[in-house]
Structures are given as C-alpha cells and as structure tokens.
Amino acid sequence: MKFYDMNLRGQDFNNDLALVLEANRFGWDYLNLNYSPDNFDKAIQYKDDLMDELSSVDFNQTYRNKKTNFEHADISMGINILNANSNEIRKIINRYRNKANYISCLGGDLKINRSVCENHRIDVLSRPYYKRRDSGMNHVLAKEAVKNNVAIELCFRDILNNHLRYRANVISSFKEILMFHRKFKFPLILTTDSKSVYHVRSTRDIVSFFRSIGFTDKEIYNGFYYYPKQIVDFNSERDNMIINGVKVIESDDFTDTYDNLESDLEEFEPFDDESVDEIDEVDDSDDLDGLDVVEDYDDNESDFEEGES
Numbered sequence: 674m675k676f677y678d679m680n681l682r683g684q685d686f687n688n689d690l691a692l693v694l695e696a697n698r699f700g701w702d703y704l705n706l707n708y709s710p711d712n713f714d715k716a717i718q719y720k721d722d723l724m725d726e727l728s729s730v731d732f733n734q735t736y737r738n739k740k741t742n743f744e745h746a747d748i749s750m751g752i753n754i755l756n757a758n759s760n761e762i763r764k765i766i767n768r769y770r771n772k773a774n775y776i777s778c779l780g781g782d783l784k785i786n787r788s789v790c791e792n793h794r795i796d797v798l799s800r801p802y803y804k805r806r807d808s809g810m811n812h813v814l815a816k817e818a819v820k821n822n823v824a825i826e827l828c829f830r831d832i833l834n835n836h837l838r839y840r841a842n843v844i845s846s847f848k849e850i851l852m853f854h855r856k857f858k859f860p861l862i863l864t865t866d867s868k869s870v871y872h873v874r875s876t877r878d879i880v881s882f883f884r885s886i887g888f889t890d891k892e893i894y895n896g897f898y899y900y901p902k903q904i905v906d907f908n909s910e911r912d913n914m915i916i917n918g919v920k921v922i923e924s925d926d927f928t929d930t931y932d933n934l935e936s937d938l939e940e941f942e943p944f945d946d947e948s949v950d951e952i953d954e955v956d957d958s959d960d961l962d963g964l965d966v967v968e969d970y971d972d973n974e975s976d977f978e979e980g981e982s
C-alpha cells in the first residue's frame with residue numbers, strides 16, 4: 674500500500690526540506706506541501722531545488738525500504754485557504770485554480786463549511802470541526818460534499834497537540850464524520866497536518882491510531898491512498914476538461930488506474946497476533962480480485978475485518 678499525505682505545512686525552503694526528508698524517512702510515498710495564497714508563488718520557484726535535494730539523499734535505511742522498492746516520495750504543492758469568507762474564497766479559487774494541483778479550505782464556521790461543500794472547484798474541506806464542540810458536519814453538508822465531490826479532511830495533528838477533554842472532543846468529531854461518511858459515501862481523506870519534523874509520525878503509527886478509534890482497513894486504505902490519488906489524478910486532467918465530467922482523451926488512454934487492492938493490503942504490517950489473523954483473512958479472500966473499493970463498499974463489507982485495538 675502507498676501512503677499519501679496531502680497536508681504538510683509549507684513555510685520556507687529550509688523548513689520544507691527538513692519536513693520532506695523526515696517524512697521520507699518514515700515511509701510516506703506522496704507529499705503535498707500546502708501554502709497560503711500569499712506564499713504559494715514563492716514556493717513554486719524553489720520546488721525544483723527541493724526535488725533536487727531530495728533525489729540526492731540515500732534512503733537505503735528508510736522505514737519501508739526493506740520490504741518495498743520505496744526510494745523517494747513524489748512532491749506537489751497546493752494552497753490552503755485560511756480565515757477567509759465566501760467572497761474571498763471565490764476570488765482565490767478564480768486566481769489559483771489553474772496554477773495549483775490541490776486546493777483546500779479550513780473549515781470550522783458552518784457558513785464556510787457549507788460554502789466549500791457547495792463549490793466543486795475546491796478539492797478538500799479541511800477540519801470542519803475546527804474550534805467547535807461538534808463535528809461541523811450534518812446530513813445536508815454530507816450530501817453537498819457527495820454532489821460536488823469535495824473531500825473531508827481529518828488531521829492527526831489535532832490529536833497530537835490536544836489533551837484531555839479537547840482531545841476527546843476531536844476524537845468524537847472524527848467518529849461522527851466517519852458515521853456520515855459510511856452513510857453518504859463522500860470522499861474522506863486522512864492527513865498528518867505536520868508543521869515541523871516533530872509532528873511527523875511513521876505510517877505504521879498513523880494506521881494504528883485510526884484503527885484504534887474504529888476505522889476499518891478499507892477506510893484507512895481509502896483515506897491514505899485511494900481518495901487522495903483520485904484528487905491528484907483528477908487535477909492532473911483539468912487542462913483536458915471541456916466541462917465538469919467531460920474531457921478530451923486519446924485512444925490509448927483507456928487504462929485501469931486503480932491498483933490491485935490485494936497486493937496493497939499485503940503491505941500493511943501487523944501490530945499483534947489479532948492483526949496478523951485479520952490480514953491473513955484479507956489476503957486469502959478470493960473476492961478481492963477486481964474489487965472496486967468505493968462503488969462496492971456495502972456489498973463487500975464482509976470481506977474486511979474492522980481493525981480495532
């Protein structure tokens with residue numbers, strides 16, 4: 674399985690390089706650095722230098738190198754819109770949609786949450802629970818997110834930085850959003866939201882946490898790989914889009930872009946004897962060949978064991 678982290682906090686070249694190197698060391702395959710609209714143009718100028726520095730490092734001792742052909746993560750740069758009203762969000766989208774591969778907007782305020790979920794030109798509503806006592810989601814927003822293909826983002830750093838009742842409130846929000854996701858099937862992505870090297874955690878630690886709060890292996894797979902890859906692939910085709918849902922394609926473009934689920938799940942490292950039994954049951958299943966994770970979600974629920982700690 675590959676791991677995509679779509680939310681690393683970009684700041685400047687030195688901090689970004691240290692952050693990317695640390696994330697590589699812990700086994701992340703795809704890293705997206707998010708910047709404010711004011712800093713995005715400056716960051717694009719040193720993206721090539723960042724890639725050159727990354728490619729010159731020897732990663733033979735990386736976290737996952739012994740089991741995979743992992744060498745270097747792919748890097749992209751996006752925009753994270755903070756503290757903006759609906760009109761400001763619309764102006765930023767008009768200015769940067771064709772320049773940025775990824776656009777997310779910080780939620781929290783219900784008006785902002787709804788405005789983002791209703792805008793198909795925004796990729797992600799980040800942290801709808803931000804500074805709230807509830808999750809910031811309801812059935813209306815969930816339906817709008819499905820309609821406009823807007824992903825909802827849960828950030829691990831909100832667990833890492835909070836304590837006591839604040840952490841409990843965030844976990845409760847995660848579970849409520851997960852409940853809406855299971856019912857309405859909007860895209861749900863999981864990120865670290867790392868701001869410094871001290872926030873970076875290994876892929877194994879992150880998977881273990883989300884299992885402990887009730888996420889199944891399938892939901893973790895979708896959150897860290899399938900849905901982020903959908904966003905990346907969709908945005909890479911925006912130049913060929915005539916209208917939403919219609920694009921220009923070549924005759925040799927009819928390829929299966931969905932990776933084999935069985936081989937990806939084999940790379941989950943077991944954490945205890947119970948987890949080993951769960952992974953073995955998934956690997957031995959004959960029903961996984963050609964499985965469509967998103968569309969056949971309900972029909973194949975029995976093919977997966979829920980990862981509970």
